[in-house]
Amino acid sequence: MEKAKGNELTPRGAPKKGALHIAIARKKFVGSQGSLTALRDISLRIRPGEFVCIVGGSGCGKTTLLRILAGLETQYEGSVFLDGRRIAGPDRNRGMVFQEHRLLPWLTVRENVAFGLSRLSPAERSGKVQHYLDLVGLRSFERQYPHQLSGGMSQRVAIARALAGRPEVLLLDEPFASLDALTRIRMQAELLQVWQAERSTVVLVTHDIEEAVYLADQVVVMSPQPGTIRNVLSVDLSRPRERTNHQFNRIRRAVLDELLAHALA
Numbered sequence: 001m002e003k004a005k006g007n008e009l010t011p012r013g014a015p016k017k018g019a020l021h022i023a024i025a026r027k028k029f030v031g032s033q034g035s036l037t038a039l040r041d042i043s044l045r046i047r048p049g050e051f052v053c054i055v056g057g058s059g060c061g062k063t064t065l066l067r068i069l070a071g072l073e074t075q076y077e078g079s080v081f082l083d084g085r086r087i088a089g090p091d092r093n094r095g096m097v098f099q100e101h102r103l104l105p106w107l108t109v110r111e112n113v114a115f116g117l118s119r120l121s122p123a124e125r126s127g128k129v130q131h132y133l134d135l136v137g138l139r140s141f142e143r144q145y146p147h148q149l150s151g152g153m154s155q156r157v158a159i160a161r162a163l164a165g166r167p168e169v170l171l172l173d174e175p176f177a178s179l180d181a182l183t184r185i186r187m188q189a190e191l192l193q194v195w196q197a198e199r200s201t202v203v204l205v206t207h208d209i210e211e212a213v214y215l216a217d218q219v220v221v222m223s224p225q226p227g228t229i230r231n232v233l234s235v236d237l238s239r240p241r242e243r244t245n246h247q248f249n250r251i252r253r254a255v256l257d258e259l260l261a262h263a264l265a
């Protein structure tokens with residue numbers, strides 16, 4: 001057996017980038033109606049290449065947390081580090097898919113996916129755009145404009161755009177919420193394939209417990225007012241996961257119990 005060089009803790013072939021160290025003491029929003037503590041004592045370490053899902057009721061601060069990780073929200077007490085460097089603003093190393101798709105309406109589907117790839121040659125850019133449009137099943141819509149698409153299709157374009165940037169950290173805020181059940185299951189499987197191929201760290205917010213247990217290495221359960229981490233559950237199941245499997249359902253039940261425990265407290 002070969003002796004590991006460099007970082008002894010990183011197994012050979014494992015991703016070395018994309019480690020998040022989150023230590024948010026408090027995130028407040030101050031408005032004319034007073035102040036609201038959206039997040040308190042959020043402490044989390046995410047390993048390079050890990051897939052983390054965040055679940056929790058509406059208003060418990062999931063989007064706020066993702067926006068902090070994306071560098072879009074910088075006014076808070078505490079710090080967040082990516083590979084030892086403090087996150088101080090948005091960066092192409094972190095790609096975000098928002099709760100609402102946010103495509104640029106004056107650009108076609110193809111141009112939206114190509115947006116942000118200007119550093120590539122035209123041939124490379126074209127190949128990449130085709131690849132990711134194929135992946136989300138929208139190649140034949142490449143010349144359409146966002147207003148000509150359904151909500152779910154727009155969301156798939158937004159996912160293709162984020163993936164095309166090949167970020168070290170992919171942040172997804174309820175990316176599949178507007179998709180029909182079958183497309184959602186297909187996109188979940190495809191996201192896993194992309195993740196396994198690209199080895200990026202993924203943080204995905206969802207309301208769907210089954211989705212979280214299907215995708216994640218770790219499920220972070222949040223509770224509201226103020227948003228805190230209630231528990232972190234490991235999903236120690238090999239992939240691809242079988243949704244009808246006994247172990248799968250046991251973990252799904254455990255996540256649900258955590259959510260209910262707060263709601264019924």
Ligand SMILES: Nc1ncnc2c1ncn2[C@@H]1O[C@H](COP(=O)(O)OP(=O)(O)OP(=O)(O)O)[C@@H](O)[C@H]1O
Nearest residue numbers: 029030031036038057058059060061062063064065
């Ligand atoms: N820009 C803002 N100004 C003031 N308050 C805000 C702002 N953004 C979020 N909040 C408040 O912070 C809290 C957390 O909001 P956030 O959007 O992070 O919740 P969420 O968990 O993503 O909810 P949902 O599941 O409905 O998307 C809420 O009480 C919300 O009203």
Ligand SMILES: [Mg+2]
Nearest residue numbers: 062063099173
């Ligand atoms: Mg949200």
